[in-house]
Structure formats: structure tokens, C-alpha cells
Amino acid sequence: MSTEQVPFRSTLGQAKRPSSHPLSPLTSSEITNASSLVQKLWPSNIDLQFKILTLQEPEKTQVLPYLNAEHRGAKTPTIERKVFVCYYIRKTDKVHEAIVNLSRQVVESNLRLGPHVHGPGDAEEIILVEKIALEDERVKAEIAKLNLPQGTVVLSDPWNYGSDGINDTRRMYQCFLYMRDPHDLSNLESNYYAFPLSISPVVDTAERKVVRVDFLPTGDDHTIKDPQPFHIPPPNEYTPEHCQLRTDLKPLNVVQPDGASFQVTQVGENGRIVEWQKWFFRVGFNHREGMVLHDVRYDSRNLFYRMSLSDMVIPYADPRHPFHKKAAFDLGDVGAGLMANNLKLGCDCLGSIYYLNAVLNNDKGLPWPLDNVVCIHEQDAGIGWKHTNYRTGSAAIVRNRELVVQSIITVANYEYILAFIFNQAGEVKYEIRATGIVSTQPIEDGVEVPWGTVVHPGVLAAHHQHIFSLRVDPAIDGHNNRLVYEEAHPMPRSEFNPHGIGYTINDTLVDQSGGLDLNADNNRVFKIQNTSVRNPVNGKPVGYKIHAPPFQKMLADSNSFHYKRAEFADHNLYVTRYHDDELYAGGKYTNQSRGGTGVRAWADRKENVKDTDLVLFVQFGLQHSTRIEDFPVMPCEITQVSFKPVNFFDKNPALDVPPSSQAFNRSTLLSEEHHQPSVEAKVGEKGDLCCLSKL
Numbered sequence: 001m002s003t004e005q006v007p008f009r010s011t012l013g014q015a016k017r018p019s020s021h022p023l024s025p026l027t028s029s030e031i032t033n034a035s036s037l038v039q040k041l042w043p044s045n046i047d048l049q050f051k052i053l054t055l056q057e058p059e060k061t062q063v064l065p066y067l068n069a070e071h072r073g074a075k076t077p078t079i080e081r082k083v084f085v086c087y088y089i090r091k092t093d094k095v096h097e098a099i100v101n102l103s104r105q106v107v108e109s110n111l112r113l114g115p116h117v118h119g120p121g122d123a124e125e126i127i128l129v130e131k132i133a134l135e136d137e138r139v140k141a142e143i144a145k146l147n148l149p150q151g152t153v154v155l156s157d158p159w160n161y162g163s164d165g166i167n168d169t170r171r172m173y174q175c176f177l178y179m180r181d182p183h184d185l186s187n188l189e190s191n192y193y194a195f196p197l198s199i200s201p202v203v204d205t206a207e208r209k210v211v212r213v214d215f216l217p218t219g220d221d222h223t224i225k226d227p228q229p230f231h232i233p234p235p236n237e238y239t240p241e242h243c244q245l246r247t248d249l250k251p252l253n254v255v256q257p258d259g260a261s262f263q264v265t266q267v268g269e270n271g272r273i274v275e276w277q278k279w280f281f282r283v284g285f286n287h288r289e290g291m292v293l294h295d296v297r298y299d300s301r302n303l304f305y306r307m308s309l310s311d312m313v314i315p316y317a318d319p320r321h322p323f324h325k326k327a328a329f330d331l332g333d334v335g336a337g338l339m340a341n342n343l344k345l346g347c348d349c350l351g352s353i354y355y356l357n358a359v360l361n362n363d364k365g366l367p368w369p370l371d372n373v374v375c376i377h378e379q380d381a382g383i384g385w386k387h388t389n390y391r392t393g394s395a396a397i398v399r400n401r402e403l404v405v406q407s408i409i410t411v412a413n414y415e416y417i418l419a420f421i422f423n424q425a426g427e428v429k430y431e432i433r434a435t436g437i438v439s440t441q442p443i444e445d446g447v448e449v450p451w452g453t454v455v456h457p458g459v460l461a462a463h464h465q466h467i468f469s470l471r472v473d474p475a476i477d478g479h480n481n482r483l484v485y486e487e488a489h490p491m492p493r494s495e496f497n498p499h500g501i502g503y504t505i506n507d508t509l510v511d512q513s514g515g516l517d518l519n520a521d522n523n524r525v526f527k528i529q530n531t532s533v534r535n536p537v538n539g540k541p542v543g544y545k546i547h548a549p550p551f552q553k554m555l556a557d558s559n560s561f562h563y564k565r566a567e568f569a570d571h572n573l574y575v576t577r578y579h580d581d582e583l584y585a586g587g588k589y590t591n592q593s594r595g596g597t598g599v600r601a602w603a604d605r606k607e608n609v610k611d612t613d614l615v616l617f618v619q620f621g622l623q624h625s626t627r628i629e630d631f632p633v634m635p636c637e638i639t640q641v642s643f644k645p646v647n648f649f650d651k652n653p654a655l656d657v658p659p660s661s662q663a664f665n666r667s668t669l670l671s672e673e674h675h676q677p678s679v680e681a682k683v684g685e686k687g688d689l690c691c692l693s694k695l
Contacts, residue, residue, distance in 0.1 A: 020081070020267070020268040020269075020271065021267050021268065021271045021282070022057075022058050022062070022063055022066055022079040022081075023055075023057065023058075023063065023271070023282055023284060023294045023295070024055075024267055024268055024269075024270055024271030024282075024284065025054075025055055025270040025271070025284050025285055025286060025358065025359070026053065026054065026055050026083060026270070026359070027268065027269040027270055027359065028269070028359050028367035028369070030081065030083065030102055031053050031083075031359065031360075031361050031365070031366070031367045032365070032366060032367060033100075033102055033105075034053050034083035034085060034100040034102060034365075035048075035050055035053060035085070035361065035364075035365025035366070036365075037100050037105065037106070037107055038050075038085055038087065038098050038100060038107060038110070038365070039365065041098075041107060041110060042089075046089060047089070047090040047091075048087050048088070048089060048090060048365065049087060049088040049089070049090040049122075049125075049363050050085070050086075050087045050361055050362070050363055050364065050365040051086040051087055051088065051095075051119040051120055051122055051363075052084065052085065052086040052119070052120070052287050052288070052335075052361070053083055053084075053085050053287075053360075053361040053365060054083070054084050054286045054287050054288070054360075055081075055082075055083065055084070055284075055286065056082035056083055056084040056099055057580075058079050058080075058082070059580050060305070060578065060580060060613070062077075062079050063079070064479070065077055066079060067295055071300075080101055080102075080103035080104065081101075081102040081103050082099055082100065082101050082102065082103075082108070083099070083100040083102060084097070084098075084099060085097065085098040085099070085100060086119050086120075087119075087365075088119060091206060091208060092206050093118075093170060093171055093205075093206045094112060095112070095113050095117060095118060095119050096110060096111060096112050096113065097110075097111055097113060098110040098111070113589070115169060116169065116592065116593065116594045117589050117593075118171045118589060118591040118592050118593075119589065119591065120288075120332060120333055120334055120335055120338075120589075120590075120591055121158075121160060121173075121333060121334050121591070122338065122362070122363050123338065123362070123363075124362065124363040125205065125363065126158050128208070129156075129158040129173045129175065129203045129205070130155070130156040130158060130175070132203050132208060132209060132210060133156045133158070133173075133175040133177075133201040133203055133210060134154060134155075134156055136201060136209070136210040136213075138201075138210060138213050139199065139201050139210060139213060142199045142213060142215075142226075142227050143177075143197070143199060143227070145226065145227040145228070145229075146197065146227050146228075146229060146230040147229040147230065148179065148182060148230060149182040149183075149232075151182070151185050152179050152180070152182040152185075153179060153180040153182075153185070154177055154178070154179045154197070155177070155178050155179065155180070155192050156175045156176070156177055156178075156201070157175065157176045157177075157178065157412050157413070158173040158174075158175050158203070159173060159174045159175070159176065159326065159328070159412075160173065160174075160328070160329075160333040160334075160591050160592065161173055161174050161202070161325065161592055162174070162325030162326060162327055162561075162592065163325065163561040163565060163592050163593065163594065164324060164325050164561055165561065168325075168592060170204050170206065170211075171204070171205045171206060171591070171592065172202055172203060172204050172205065172211070172592075173202070173203045173205065174200060174202055174214070174322055174325065175200060175201045175202070175203060176196070176200055176439075176441070177196075177197040177199050177200065177201075178192035178193060178195055178196050178197060178440075179192055179195045179197060180192050180195070181194075181195065181235040181237075182232060183232070183235070184235065187237075187242075189237075189239045189241075190235065190237070191235065191236055191237050191238055191239075191437070191632045193413060193437050193438075193439075193440045193459075193632070194233065194235060194236040194237075194440070194456050194459060194631075194632060195232070195233070196440045196441050196442045196458075196459060197227075197230070197442065198215055198216045198218055198225075198227055198442050199213065199214075199215065199216075199227060200213070200214040200215070200216055200322060201213050201214075202214060214321070214322050215227070216322075216323075216441060216442060217320045217321075218442045218443055218444045218447075219443075219444055219447055220447050220448070220449050221320075222320050222321070231445075231458065233456060233457040233458050233459070234457070236456050236459075236631065236632040237632060238437075238632040238633040254350040254351040254379075255351075256351055256352045256378070259352055260351070260352040260354070260377070260378055261276060261277065261378060261401070262274060262275065262276035262277075262354070262376060262378065262403055263275045263276070264354050264376065269359075270284075270285070270357075270358065270359065271284075272356060274376065274403075274405070276378075276403045276422065277401070277403070277422070277424050278298050278299040278424075278653075279296075279297070279298055279403065279422050280295070280296070280297040280298075280300070281293050281294065281295060281296040281297065282294040282295050283356060283374065283376075283405060285337060285340075285356065285358040285373060285374060285407075286337050286360075287335045287337040287338055287360050287361075288331055288332065288335045288336065288337065288584070289308040289309055289310070289331065289336055289337070289583075290308075290309070290335075290336030290337045290340055290373075290407050290409065290418065291308065291309075291336075291374055291405065291407050291418065291420065292306065292307070292308040293306065293307040293308070293405075293420060294306050296428070298426050298653075299653075301477055301648075302475045302476070302477055302478060302479075303428075303474070303475060303476060303544065304428075304472060304473060304474055304475055304643075305473040305474070305475045305479070306471070306472075306473040307420070307428075307430070307470070307471070307472055307473070308470075308471055308583075309331065309336065309418060309430070309432075309468060309469070309470055309471075310331075310469045310470060310471035310568075310583060310584055310585045310586075310617060311329065311331055311332060311468070311469040311566075311568055311584055311585040311586040311590070311598075312329065312330055312331055312466065312467065312468045312469065313327055313328065313329050313465075313467050313554075313562075313565075313566040313568075313569055313586065314327065314328040314330070314414075314464050314465065314466050314467075315327040315464060315465050315467075315554065315555070315556055315562045315566070315569075316439070316462045316463070316464040317451040317452065317462050317463040317464060317555075318441075318449075318451050318452065318462045319451070323441070323462065325561075326439075326462075326464075327556075327561075327562045327565065327566070328411065329565070329566075329586055329590035329591070329593075330409070330411045330416075331584075331590075332584060332586055332587070332588075332589065332590030332591065332593075333590055333591050334411065336407070336409050336418070337358065337360055337370075337373070338360060339409040339410055339411055340358070340370060340373040340374075340407055340408070340409055341373070341407075341408040341409065341410055341415075342370070342371050342372045342373070343355065343372045343373070343374075343375045343406075343407075343408060344372075348375060348406070348408055349375035349377045349404070349406060350377065350379075351377045351378060351379065352377060352378070353375050353376070353377045354375070354376040354377070355371070355372040355374065355375055355376075356372075356373060356374035356375075356376070357369065357370060357371050357372065357373065358370045358373045358374075373407055374405060374406065374407050375404075375405075375406050375407075376403070376404070376405050376406075377403075377404055377406075378401055378402065378403055378404070379401075379402050379404055380399055380400070380401060380402075381399075381400040381401070381402045381423070382399070382400055383397060383398070383399060383400060383660075384398040384399055384400030384401075384423070384424065384425065384654055384657065385397075385398050385425075385652065385654060386398070396659060397659060397660045398654060398657045398658075398659055398660055399657075399660045400423055400424070400425075401423070401424055401657075402421050402422060402423050403421070403422040403423075404419050404420075404421050405419065405420040405421075405422075406418065406419040406420075407419075410436070411436075413436055413437040413438065413439050413440075414434065414435075414436040414437070414438075414439075415434070415435045415436035416432055416433070416434055416435075417431075417432070417433035417434075417435065417636070418430075418431075418432055419431045419432075419433075421640075423654075424653070424654045424657050425645075425652065425653050425654040426644075426645045426648065426649065426653045426654075427642055427643065427644045427645070428642070428643050429640050429641065429642040429643070430470050430640060430641050430642075431638065431639070431640035432466075432468060432620075432638070432639055432640070433636040433637065433638050434466055434622060434624075434634070434636065434637045434638075434639075435633070435634055435635065435636045435637075436633065436634065437631070437632065437633055437634070438455065438461040438624075438626055438630050438631060438634060439461065439462065439464075440455070440456075440459045440460065440461055440631075441459075441460050441462065442458055442459070442460070443458060443459065443460035444458075445457065445458065451463055452626060453625075453626040453627055453628065454628075455626065455627075455628050455630065455631035456631055456632075459631070461626040461630065461631065462626070463623075463624065463625050463626055464624050464626075465552065465554070465555065465621060465622070465623055465624065466621050466622040466624060467551070467553075467554065467566065467568070467569045467619060467620075467621040468619065468620055468621055468639075469568040469585035469586075469599070469617050469618070469619050470617070470618045470619075470620070470641055471583060471584075471585065471615065471616070471617055472615070472616045472617075472618060472643075473578065473615050473616075474528045474544070474614070474615075474616065476528050476529065476530045476533075476542060476543060476544055476648070477530045477532075477533040477542050477648075478530055478532065478533065479613050480530065480532065480611050480612055480613065481528050481529065481530050481611070481612075481613075481614055482509065482510070482511075482528070482529050482530075482531060482609070482610050482611050482612075482614070483509075483510040483526060483527070483528060483529075483575050483609060483614060483616070484507040484508060484509050484510060484526070484527050484529060485507070485508050485510065485516070485524050485525065485526050485527070486505055486506070486507050486508075486523075486524070486525045486526075486527055486545070487505070487506055487508070487519070487522040487523060487524050487525075488503055488504070488505055488522060488523045489503060489504055489506060489522065490502070490503045491503055491504060507527070509610065510575060510609065510610075511608060511609060511610040512606050512607070512608065512609060513574075513575055513576045513577055513602070513603045513604075513605060513606055513607045513608075513609050514574070514575065514603050514604075514606065515570065515571030515573070515574050515600070515603055516571060516572065516573045516574075516575070517571055517572045517573070518548065518550050518572045518573075520550060525545050525546070525547070526545065526546045526548075526573055526616075527543045527544065527545045527546070527646055528543055528544050528545075528546070528616070529541040529542065529543035529646075530542050530543065531611060532611075535647040535648070535650065536650055537650050538647060540647040541647065542646075542647055542648045543645075543646045543647060543648060544643045544644060544645055544646060544648065545643070545644050545646045546573070546616070546618060546641065546642075546643055547641065547642040547643075547644060548572060548573070548618050548619070548620050548641045549620055549639055549640075549641075550572070551572075551619070551620055551621040551622070551623065551639075552621075552623045553569060553570050553571070554566055554569035554570055558570075561594075561595075563595075564594065564595030564596070565586065565590065565593045565594070565595045566586060567585060567586055567587065567595060567596075567597075567598035567599050567600035567601065568585035568586060568598065568599050568600070568617055568619055569619065570600070571619060572618070572619055572620075573616060573617065573618055573619065574599045574600070574602075574603050574616070574617040574619075575603070575609050575614055575615070575616055575617075576599065576602045576603050576605075576607070576609070576614065576615050576617070577605075577607040577608065577609055577612060577613065577614060577615070578612075578613040578614060578615050579602070582599075582602055582615070584598065585598050585599040585617045586598045586599075599617050618641050620639050620640075620641050621639065622637050622639055624637070
């Protein structure tokens, strides 16, 4: 596979570039500065554990004049830089959030948060929890009962504890234990998920100790047993060194001899502008959401103020303790930025690649550089549009070139490949590919259960859902937009419709905040419109439609903690009126949360969303009914949401894309000419028609 790293290129030439931008991520020095200002609030002997230091985005009313001036080339107003900080007093449950004003060098607010509010995990803490679990004497005693071979390596996967309302006010982790293949001790890449153990320590993060050791049910009911001598199954490896690889696969090279067609402009330390095929947008990166797009425009026309993956939840189907609490809120409980991979040239992205680095913070409030967390590249996505004039045999054809802005996160066992994808017809998609290894648990030989699938001897993979929420802040030719849904309905049989085949397309206005759902029977499609801007050809409001796939909503019942916490998981779409700082569909703090602070609560305000500044939370997902083919590593499951122009342009916006040709694409095999027989009629001198065969 041929790949290359694209060098830095700026489209601004010699024009003066600002050293920073109000929407740019924090720099290393800003992170250090903010944590220092917070630390000074406390006596020197108080040790703080920093969870998040991230940009506190300015109020939109401040940013819009800045962006308008910036795009006009006018002088931009000054906007103060602020930092959102979440931190603990180390070795306590005392969690705080603060707003630091870097421009004024002051802490504007510093609040201790109330009960049932817990900050996310961090890398240092998770490693510490693993160590605490494995060094506990009770845990060691229980592992000894398994009679594992000498030298066996046991590992711990800490999961955020979850919520069930039973002694769960303390901040805790539920640890699930596994072991590497004891017969191949030198294999550090051993798939330990093929060797789940029935011992599950619970670690209190404030006391820093194991407070309970749970035993996992391994039959088809709630019965638990003391650990017994462990029967070691065969390994089930996925690494190429342990697989017999195919030998008939030839290279597929992605070659761009003249380089990439996109351009990246760096603004300050961490700000980036991307321009490609009439598209313009800013790429940011933060602790929780990972990639964030701002100021998305096409051919200088405004489309979206902000786009990001807002939240996700993965609730599991096993109703038994402690599995009943398994509902991973990976963004709020840990963070997409924190879990981002260092992407590899020629592996995660192909072609001419541009990588973006990021900087987050560690638990001491110091900068934590992350390399290659976003890759930008072009890809061929098949035919964009084509028509063959069957009378002449002449074909007009254009390939669909796409720009991919991609990040990959690893959440212990799982991987998510996250990508914004742009094309030349004004469409933007958000795609998620789920892969990695299914979460496993032990099961007795010969036992089958309806809430999971046995994927290996003694290994159960529980069924689960993946429900995602994409936050979209639209600005379709301006910031006063409305939401409508389009439906197709049959005409009643009548004198006008005597054959009963007619149907109409109708729009229904959504004027109040709330949750809405798709209806496949009526082909319901949601559209964002700006009624103050009309299409010059048909007079209809300019807009964009949302193509979101149907998915099964949260299966946990409405009285469950899963349902209450995942406020976004009960509707295909939520629409709310814009309010600053309402970014996360599940609420700002999802770790052991109780609900009531997310999008369901915001939508219940029943505010006007007609021709105003509105926000959409678009839900989509996967019902993962596990199968044996998902093990030892699962092929990608793909889901995506797309946003397509509706009456936004006066014709197909991709008409100006150069035609596909052999000289341009350099394929090695030409298709046969396609020329269908036809008949045409030519008008004669007297106005009569003469039919001519074109056989």
C-alpha cells in the first residue's frame, strides 16, 4: 500500500495569520497556566488530581461577530480565553469544576459539585486501579483457588461502576479479570479476552482499596460459586503472527502523483483550517468529544456552526449482578480524546495523509502531547454521477471523491473508527465503524443463555446496544433555522386520482423542543430549513435533510437507571433551542450518573424552535447480537448519518467536477463500449416526423 505524509501547506500565503483563535484548542502553555491558577486556590500541601482542562468555548453571541469579521477580512473583536477545569482533591471524593479566565489571569468560579456527581476516569487512575485490584490480598487468595499454572499473567479491566441505586454513591470501579495464555507466556499480545475469570474486585477510588470482591454467575441463573480450579481452554489469537495468512492478496496502492487536493492552514499551536473542493471548516480536538468541527461552510455559504459526537452508551443485556450495571458512556466516563490512537501511516489511513496532533492534560495538570490523533485524506467512493445517452452511446461520468477526517479510539476491548466525510456534491456524513473485541465473561461448558452467545469454550459475549448521539448546531445560510419533517402520503382515490396511484410529499413544522422519531412507513425525513433564504429556481426554503438510519431504541425499561442516564437513547432525534454549554446529550457528568441533566431534560422545557437558533441531537446505533464470527476480533460494523442539500443549490453542485477519464485515473482495464439500439424521430421540411432506426 502506497502512502505518503502530506507536508504542511497554507492557503493564506504571506497573509498575516492570527496566533490563536477563539475556537482553537488549548495550547500546552495554556494548560499549564490554568492548572497553576487553580492550584494556587489551595494550600501547597493539597494535592489536586486534574481530570479535564479544556477550552471553555466562548458564548456564541461573541463568536459570531468574530467569524463574520474574519471572513470579511475585517478587524476581529477581542474574545477572552477561558478554560473549563474538572478536578478532585486527590484521595477524596471531592470533585470540583472551575472556570479560569486566562486573559485576566483569574479563576472566575470554583464550585464543589454535589452528590451523585463524579468526574471521568483518567489514564493514570485506570492504571492505578488495575494495580490496586491485582495486589489486594483477598483477590490474590481467590485467584489462588483457580490453580493457574505457575507464571500465569492475570490482568484487570476496570469498568466505571455504573448505577443501580444500591450502595453506589462512592466513586468506584468494577474490575473484570482475565489471563494471558498460560502456555505461551512470552506472548505479550495474547488475547486475554479468551480467558475470562469469575472474580471481580470493586475498587473505591477515594480510599484506594478493594472494598468488595464479587463472583460472577457462570450458569444460566443468578447462582454464584466460589472459584474452582480453572479448566484452560485453547487460545484464540487475532495477531498476524498467530494466524495462517492468505497468500493470494496482491497490493492495492493508493497513489496521488500530484499530491492531495486539500489544504490545511495552521492557526497558532493547535488551530487548523481545512479547505477542500469548496469546503471550509475548522478542526478542533478536546478531551471528551475528540474531533470537533466549527464554522463549516460550502462555497463560502454557512452550513453548520458546530458538529461533534456528543455522547454514546453501550448497555448490556445480562440482567445478573454485577453485569446489570454495565452501560458504558465512553465519552463522558473517559473521553474520546483521551482514548485516541496514534494513527499509523499506511495502516489506519491510505493515500496522501495529513496528521493532526493534539495536547490534553495528565492528572497533574501538565500538558500531555498526543501525536497523529486525526488523519485527513482523500478517497475514491465510486461513481458520483453518470448518464449515458443511449441514442448516441456518449457517457458523462464523474467519480465521487471524498475527504475523510478520521480518528480512532480504543476503549479497552473495543475500537471505534470515527469519521467526518465530505463529498463534492455538498454532502457531509458522520460514520462510525465498530470493531475490536467483544466484552467477554466466563460461562460453564454446555450452558446457553438468551442474552449472549458462546464465542469460545467457556467464553460468553453478552448482547449489547451501541447508541450514539451526534450534536449538530446548524447555520443554514444563517442561524435562524427551523426543523420540519417530510413525509410521503398516498392520495385518496378520487376523480383526480382515479387509478389510486398518486401520492404527495408534505412538510410538517416542528415548532417546539422535544424528541421525535423516524417513520419508515411514511418515509419520514427531517429537514433543516432557512425560510428567509429562498431557492432562486423553485422558491422553496434552502435547507439540508438528515438521513439517519433507524435503530432499536434503548431496550432497558423507562424506570431503569440505564434509561434515566442515557437521556438521548429513546428518540431518533431531539431538537432544542440553543443554550451555551449544553453540549453533551447524556449530561456533563455521566460517571455513575442519575440522569436529569441531559438532552431529555433540555427538550422538556418545550421552548420555541421555529426560525431561531436551534440544536439537533441525531441518534443512530447498532444492535449487537453477538455471533461467533465476532471473535477473536470483530469485522467492522458500520453506521452513518448524512446531511444532504435540499433546494440549497440551483442544480447538481457536482456538475463542475472534471469527468472521469482513463488519462486522469490511469486504470489498467477499460470497459467495453455500451451503445444500446434506439429509434429517433426527425422533423422534416413539412413538419412531419420520420422515424429512423439506430440499430
